[in-house]
Amino acid sequence: MRYRPGQRVQVAARLHEGHQRTPGYVKGKIGTIERVHESFTNPETRAYGADGLPQQPLYLIGFAQRDVWPDYPGHSDDRIYADVFEHWLEEAE
Amino acid sequence: MHDRGGWPTDAPIDRSEHELADWELLMDALVGALGRRRLMNVDELRRGIESMPAGEYERASYYERWLYSVETVLGEKGVLAAGELEGRLAR
Amino acid sequence: MNDHDHSHAPIINGDEPTAAARVRALQELLVEKGLIGRDDVRQRIDWLVSRSPADGARLVARAWVDPEFKERLLADARAAALELGLDPGPSPVVVALENTPTVHHMVVCTLCSCYPKALLGPPPDWYKSLPYRSRAVADPRGVLSEFGVELEDDVELRVVDSTADIRYVVIPRRPAGSAAMSEEELAALVTRDSMIGVAQSSAPAPVVS
Numbered sequence: 001m002r003y004r005p006g007q008r009v010q011v012a013a014r015l016h017e018g019h020q021r022t023p024g025y026v027k028g029k030i031g032t033i034e035r036v037h038e039s040f041t042n043p044e045t046r047a048y049g050a051d052g053l054p055q056q057p058l059y060l061i062g063f064a065q066r067d068v069w070p071d072y073p074g075h076s077d078d079r080i081y082a083d084v085f086e087h088w089l090e091e092a093e
Numbered sequence: 094m095h096d097r098g099g100w101p102t103d104a105p106i107d108r109s110e111h112e113l114a115d116w117e118l119l120m121d122a123l124v125g126a127l128g129r130r131r132l133m134n135v136d137e138l139r140r141g142i143e144s145m146p147a148g149e150y151e152r153a154s155y156y157e158r159w160l161y162s163v164e165t166v167l168g169e170k171g172v173l174a175a176g177e178l179e180g181r182l183a184r
Numbered sequence: 185m186n187d188h189d190h191s192h193a194p195i196i197n198g199d200e201p202t203a204a205a206r207v208r209a210l211q212e213l214l215v216e217k218g219l220i221g222r223d224d225v226r227q228r229i230d231w232l233v234s235r236s237p238a239d240g241a242r243l244v245a246r247a248w249v250d251p252e253f254k255e256r257l258l259a260d261a262r263a264a265a266l267e268l269g270l271d272p273g274p275s276p277v278v279v280a281l282e283n284t285p286t287v288h289h290m291v292v293c294t295l296c297s298c299y300p301k302a303l304l305g306p307p308p309d310w311y312k313s314l315p316y317r318s319r320a321v322a323d324p325r326g327v328l329s330e331f332g333v334e335l336e337d338d339v340e341l342r343v344v345d346s347t348a349d350i351r352y353v354v355i356p357r358r359p360a361g362s363a364a365m366s367e368e369e370l371a372a373l374v375t376r377d378s379m380i381g382v383a384q385s386s387a388p389a390p391v392v393s
Contacts (some may be wrong), residue, residue: 019140021347023294025098025321037277040349047140050172058348060279065343069099074325078341085349096296098345100318106330107315110308113232116204122228123211126220139296155297155312159205163210172219173210181209 001057001086007033007078008092009061011084019047022088023072026061026080027066034081035060057086095143096152117156124159133166141165193366229344232306240303240353241271241374243280245367248358258282261353265303273302275351279343281381282355288339289354290328290381292306292320300351304376321345331382354378356385 003009013028021043022074036059041052065078113121127133141162145153153161167173214220223373243265247254257264265272268377272278278300293299294317299307303314319327324343328335335341344352356378362370365388377383 019136019143021295023098023321023345024096025294035279037348037350040276041136043136043139043348046134047136049137052136058350058378059343060350062342069322073323074341078324078343079345080321080345082345083350085348097314097317099322100314102315102318104315105305106310106313106319106327108308108310108331109355110310110371112225113306114204115198116200116207118208118229118232119211121224122225123207123214123220125228126224127214129224130220132219142296151314155309156201156207158202160203160207169287172217174212177213178206182205182214184279 001036003033003036003059003086003089003091005036007034007057009033009089010092012088012090016044018044019064020044022084023082025068026063026082026084029063031063031067033059034062037083040085042087058083059086059089061089081082094145094147095139120156120159120163124163127163127167131165132170132172137166139160232301235301236305237303237374237376237379238371239265240268240300240376241371241377242268243353244355244374244379245302245371247280247355249367250371254282254355257355260278260321271302273300273351275300275302277348277350278303279311279352280355281342281352283381285357286339287342288335288381289342289344289352290320290324291344291346291352291354292317294318294321295345295347298349298351300353303353304379308376313344329383331377333383351363354381356381356383358372359385359387361388 008030010030011022011026011028020082039055039057042056046052060081061084062081063077065072065080066076068080124138142158144165145158147162164173211225215222243257246268249258257280261278262272283289297307297312299311301307321343334368346352356374359373373386373388375383375386378385
């Protein structure tokens with residue numbers, strides 16, 4: 001596990017051909033590790049009949065809504081969370 | 094098309110609910126059975142759904158999407174031959 | 185076990201979508217090819233129809249009355265469900281999200297429709313709908329208003345997008361006026377929608393003196 005709870009990370013902004021589970025609205029955004037889950041098979045390869053190994057660490061990442069949506073209509077301290085695989089994350093500056 | 098978070102929409106959320114029809118329960122159960130027999134996994138199911146052409150994806154009901162996906166993936170694997178399902182329907 | 189069911193040709197029923205006959209034909213083909221068993225299918229259907237929000241409500245009610253259970257629930261909801269003899273479902277990880285006086289949680293699956301159906305029963309149609317999937321993340325307070333929920337000014341709203349195999353269940357706040365209620369009575373106040381996060385738990389019925 002590369003990251004710890006509370007650490008700031010950035011979700012990669014890359015395009016991906018084929019099945020992947022990183023929603024577009026978090027790509028390129030900076031958030032914080034909220035939870036460190038266990039590792040899971042990689043859906044990106046398992047979706048094409050492969051075994052999904054090696055397993056990849058999965059994290060719950062929290063973002064400030066105002067960092068995700070330019071015109072977020074809610075409260076300034078509202079947050080949004082998504083489960084993101086480690087290979088989609090980089091340490092944030 | 095399937096990546097809907099923040100997709101612009103003014104559509105209100107229709108809160109009406111329907112009890113699952115027998116064929117929908119059956120569809121769900123078939124995917125479960127295929128999973129247990131290791132013939133198809135949930136990631137393949139999702140990928141198959143995502144491969145639907147955009148208009149079809151939006152028009153299809155939830156379990157119609159599952160059906161599309163299962164036919165696609167099982168067709169790829171040669172488990173279902175082209176036209177085999179049609180052949181059975183025509184009987 | 186011998187299967188004496190007759191294989192009926194699928195009956196095309198004009199009231200059903202064409203998918204219905206197709207699904208039945210698919211079942212017949214898969215069974216005939218020996219790829220799945222009818223028992224597999226029957227067991228899965230039995231399991232699906234056995235699922236309801238009552239199981240999730242039991243988790244919540246126990247957490248309301250037993251603070252140590254609540255801590256275990258928040259640490260590992262899957263283990264806590266097993267502790268109560270409940271089926272937590274196939275997901276290896278289930279996480280309980282506690283609503284507090286200053287934090288309200290709401291769950292969505294923007295990419296498809298992931299949902300803790302072992303504990304809550306099948307998801308409502310609106311949860312799987314395109315408008316919910318798109319608006320729950322971008323305008324959650326608007327969605328809550330549509331559901332009749334107005335959060336107090338100092339409440340932080342946290343939306344959780346179930347993008348992987350983790351399943352999330354919201355622990356709604358215990359309603360005021362419920363202090364004297366039994367665990368069973370409390371469970372009856374916990375609605376499916378409150379465990380998704382688009383409702384608060386129900387208020388206790390007023391006591392007529």
